[in-house]
Amino acid sequence: MARWSELGHDPAGIEFFETPGAFEIPLHAQRLARTGRFAAVVAAGLVVDGGIYRHEFVASAVIDGLMRVQLDTDVPVFSAVLTPHHFHEHLDHDAFFTAHFDKKGQEVANACSATLAGLAAIG
Template identity: 70%
Template sequence: MDPPAIEHPRFAKPQRVAFVQACWHRDVVEEARIAFMKEAEARHLTHVDVFEVPGSFEIPLHAQILAKTRRYTAIVAAGLVVDGGIYRHEFVADTVIKALMDVQLRTEVPVFSAVLTPQQFHETEVHYDFFRRHFAIKGVEVAEACANTLLGLERLRGQVAAGIA
């Protein structure tokens, strides 16, 4: 017998989410999108537009342009930054995360990150399998964070409008 389905809170207003996915290692990163879409629907986030960019470095600009349209109540970023042996991949990951934070603070549109930087990533089937599973977990987690944050912001904005906060 299946456990009873969890009924998640509903939003007062429809929410629209942009999901920006890097295509570098698409077969790994898309697991986050697939899991996100399923969990988002369960959490009443049914309007999700998907955008693809070449790599993680391109995500912040797309996130900023999408946030400035005011069409989206949240933006989710997903990508995989790996050590290619040529440059410090930590620099790319750090730059992307800082830029995503800047976007959300400048636009007041929450931006969520499933941009991951493993310490080691080898192009072996074992690593691909591990990271596919890991990205699926992250997809669920980012959907949960997105829904909970949007619910909290909806509540906060209502309190501010009512002069309570």
């Protein structure tokens, strides 16, 4: 949010929504995009290998779904969905991925700002 503000945007315009899991992110993104209330949608999540299924399939489905949402709705959709091969709930991994999410958030803010400006210029 700090980076969004640094780029000249009002963070008060940001709304947060939660999903029960990563697989549900594209559907929520689609519903949000179709409301017409949002200039862009940013999806954030953590797809971990839980041993039940190959997390690559879930990660691919999420990213493919997000791409489809933006192409179908003409609303930009940005991904900060992380897909680590190894994640364990302990302090070292928590700290690492918290820092990584912060970095990805800044990257998404940059991309979102530039994309919205570019699309506005196109008209």
